[in-house]
Amino acid sequence: MLFSEIYSAYYNAVAAILTEAVVHPVMDEELINIIEKYAFEESKFVILEELKKEKWQLIRKDGTTPIKNKPTMPLTLLQKRWLKAVMSDPRIQLFGETSYEKSTIN
Structure with missing residues (x-):
């Protein structure tokens, strides 16, 4: 499980790229900057290649x-x-009323 949590950095980087691409076209330099900000250093080779191809x-x-x-x-x-x-x-109710139902979060 920890492995998937660490490597969600790829998902976060691609989500950030898509967020920018929805607003305006993203160029290579911006792609690299976003990948470096949200993912690992070597991720720019993998993510950039997959997106460019x-x-x-x-x-x-x-x-x-x-x-x-x-x-x-x-x-x-x-x-x-x-x-x-x-x-x-039960102490969570000290912070106000909650609309929590036990079956909603698994």
Whole structure:
């Protein structure tokens, strides 16, 4: 599980790229800067190559994207478990009324 949490950096980097590409075409320099900010140093070789070859079909050659809306990242299993633990504590009601149902977070 830790492995998937660490490597979600790829997903975060691509989400940041797509967020920019929805607004304006992204060029190589901007792609590299975003990848360096959100992922590992060596990730720029993998992510950039896959995007430029259009293997992932997320960025076109002109730097635009076929995606219309900014991407959102779903909660990870670790985040869901943390939320469930916090919401299961009866003291959470000290902070106000919650609309939590135990079946909503697995």
